[in-house]
Amino acid sequence: MIIKLTVFFKTITLLFSVYLSCFSLTANADEEQNIIVGAERLAQYLPKLTGKRVALVVNQTSTVFDKHLVDILLKENINIKMIFAPEHGFRGMRDAGEKFDSSIDTKTGIALVSLYGKNRKPSLSIMSELDVIIFDIQDVGVRFYTYISTMHYMMEAAADAGIEFIVLDRPNPNGAYIDGPVLEDEFRSFVGMHQIPLLHGLTVAELAQMIKGEHWLKSERNLALTVVKVKNYQRDLTYNLPIKPSPNLPNAHAVSLYPSLAFFEATPVSIGRGTQFPFEVIGHNEVNVGNFSFTPVSTPGAASKPKLMNKRLVGEDLRQVRSQGLDLSLLLRWQKAFAVKKITFFNSPTFMDKLAGTDKLRKAIISGQTAQQIKHSWQADLDIFKQKRRPYLLYPDIN
Structure with missing residues (x-):
């Protein structure tokens, strides 16, 4: 009887040990699947900041463990001399295209230098006060999204x-797609600075390397x-951005709809600015495609001053439409509907061409080409780009 009990307890102990081992392996596997953004990997870059005069190019997306990167670095006694603010400002509260001046951050007392006002590139006198610059902003992987232009100038x-x-680095939520025309040099502007496709499939760190x-x-x-x-x-x-x-x-x-709908900014059509669903609807007060108002x-x-403000618009509700890459059908x-109405x-047109590159x-x-014909026209350039970008990739290619 004693022998049988001993064997029983040994068996139970062994099974429990196996269970714990399996649980541990499962937990580790799950942990390894969690995306850890560059800013969270403090050990990789904190040593480079110690004793240095540091500036940050950041906005509301620059978070680490639900805290802003600025607060994390201040807690680590890093000497933050200034914060460079891109379009939409340091707190991300300004309208698209709204210019703003340099100021002082009321919460931290750190100098805020505007990169979306009179100057988009800081002077050498400002830079002489610094030893290192950190860029940590969430991008969306579209050439005309201006954060990457700000990164270039910095x-x-x-x-x-x-x-x-x-x-x-941070993930590219549109990183699975490479599509759209490659920028032609004569159409270079702040909404398109690089000879890359509209959807380039790169993270900001990969683009920086490129x-x-x-x-x-130009240095x-x-x-x-x-x-x-x-x-x-x-x-x-699939990466859902924790902060807009x-x-x-x-x-x-x-x-996901942004690459396709942003072109409507060069038209009379509203894409929902001034509503609870921007970049998810399309509408106009005279030309109607659809019946959503x-x-x-x-x-x-x-x-603050949306297109067609206070007018009842009719069009399309795209909130249930799954978007993948660049959709020219919209x-x-x-x-075509505007052409019918003459x-x-x-x-x-100038802005449209800048957006398209x-x-x-x-x-x-305008000439009536199909989406398939248009996409075929830039395929050769995309193939060249895919080869050119390969040396700069940090993550496995899927294209």
Whole structure:
């Protein structure tokens, strides 16, 4: 009887041990699948900041464990000399295109230097007060989203001043797609600075490496660039942004529609600025495609003066439409409806061409080409880009 009990308890102990082992393996496996953004990997970059005069290029998305990167670094006694603020401001509360001046952050007392006012590139006198710059902003993987233009100018300023530039990487929520026309040099602007497709499939750190490697910086000095990778990241992973990257991109669905709907900014059509669902609806007061109605109103911080404000618009509700990459059918459908009414669709052609990085897209739509024909026209350029970007990838390619 004693022997049988001993064997029984040994068996129970062994089974319990196996259970704990399996639970531990499962927990570790789950933990390894969690995306850990560059800013959270403090051990990778804190040693580079100790004893240095540090500046940050950050906004509301620059969080670490639910705390802002600024607060984390101040707690670590890092000497933050200034904060450079991109479009929408340090707190992300300003309208698209709204210029703002430099000031002082009321919470921390740190100097705020505007990168979206009179100057988009800080002077050498400002840079002389610094030893290292950190860039940590959530991007959405679209060429005309201006945070990457801000990064370019800051990289250039850092190179000119001989200052190290550190990019803390974050996932690209549109990272599975490479599509759209590659920028033509004559259409270069702040909403398109690089010879990359509209959807480039790169994270900001990968793009930073490409900007440096392709010698796109106008500087006589070589940039000291450091990147901190995202742990456990793959391009085809679904990544829901924990904080909206700008006032009019409130959710993952809007982010997925953004590459397709932003072209409507160069038309008379509303895409929901001034509503609770920006970049998820399309509408107009005279030309109607669909039967969904909405009325844009002033919403400070998101759209203080939205297009067609206070007018009842009729159009399409896209909130249940699954978007994958660049969908040209929306533009084609609405352009055709405007043509029937003999109303100009691209009423801001110069802006449209800047967004597209070419005038070929606008002309192709007006001429009646199909989406398939248009997409075929830029395929050769996309193939060249895919080869060119390979040396700069930090994560496995899927294209």
